Amino acid sequence: MNWHLHFLGVGAAHAVELGSSAVVLERDGEPVLLVDCGPDTLDRYQAAYGSLPRAIFITHTHMDHVGGMERLFTRLWFDERLRGRTRVFAHAGLLPWLQVRVADYPGALAEGGVNFWEAFQLVPCTRGFWLDGLWFDVFATRHHVPGTSFGLALDGSFAYTGDTRPIPEVLGALAGESMLIAHDCGLVGNPSHTGVDDIEREYPETLRRQMMLYHYGSAADGAALAARGYRIATSGERIALASPAVPRAGAG
Template identity: 60%
Template sequence: MSRWNLHILGVGNASAVELGSASVVLERDGAPMLMIDCGQEALSAYLARYREPPRALFLTHTHLDHVAGMERLFVQLYFDPARRGSCRLYLPAALVPWVQHRIADYPGVLAEGGANYWDAFRVIPHSRGFWHEGLWFDVFPARHHAPGTAFGLALAGSFIFTGDTRPIGEQLAALGEGREPIAHDCGLVGNPSHSGIEDLEREYPPALLARLHLYHYGAAADGEALRARGCRVLVPGQDLALDAPVARRG
């Protein structure tokens, strides 16, 4: 029977680089299966742990603390003929123009020419979800800045990852089996783009709050303050044990 877990690469918000850029890796039997988000510090943590670039990657949105490693990842992949074009990049269709604009559109990805940014990847655009290694992953909209620009990911029976978001109780209630651990954006104080702990305590019922594992906070002291309120708080390098996925048809 396979062993499943989320390995936590980083948990910090855009200012908390000492906590690593927010990112996790779904592992099966200790091997990386899917990386979620690719900030600069997250890519460094991934390479240090697995000794090779990711073979599959999902992006939640295009703020630089979540995609700043993508230029360096291009170099890692493109200049290795065995890996060039093999990394499966699962990209919500609405984000394709944003990744093109923010990352891929720099004139001349290589000074000597002859390469397109997308040559390094196998891009798989999607809307409501995607298949990866025989499993169906649900993709859902988050509430972060403008509508249609940020998304979360769920694997039924195993986990939900919100990405950066305000409270989305109605989305979470409709996902999975109703028992999966939820890695949720949360700081001490909320703002128009991110959840604060008082927002979640006000809007989520106790059964949903009990499933939350918080990340994307502002400092180690903030994490301690969240724990003092009875919250479960993720830290870099942690492994969060998961149940095996439940089969879905997509």
């Protein structure tokens, strides 16, 4: 069985030419889970797979990560074969923010009579969630207000930080030696995002060797990060992953 992480987009919010940061976990070339759904994510997803996502994990509710949810609602609601079948996994602490950002505007449809989440299957989680026999760990990240952003890890295979400042203590506990770490990193950090100087200051070499950086500000910034010896994700790139570990006893 072959596993890949497909980077649909790798850009920071202003780097529209790089695509909104989002990835798809693939098993034998088929999509298992989409992580985040920015303004252009659905177009990129459909171009790759010819279908709509059946499972999504939301890391946080900035619009470059959830701006495609309204469009996805419309596509699902008006197709009775798909209505209510796409699972949306989100940390329970994120639900109030997600509700306000994408679901609370009066009248999901002009005709009325429809609640936004009826088009989906909303699955709140805290420690993690099950999907297709796999246990995904959910962990808090450092992005603006505590409790408003979360990353995702599949034991033995990968960890995806979403937007974050450095979290070496978290990734040190989660990321085994064979795991890919997809990490938010720009050429210059700020109070909400990691910069390459933060990576070099905060993380031990063992974790840095496992990293693939994304969410950078331009193609030139990506080239500069690569020139410093880092692996850089590019839009449309598929990265081979180690096979996930068998879910540990007590998971879930």
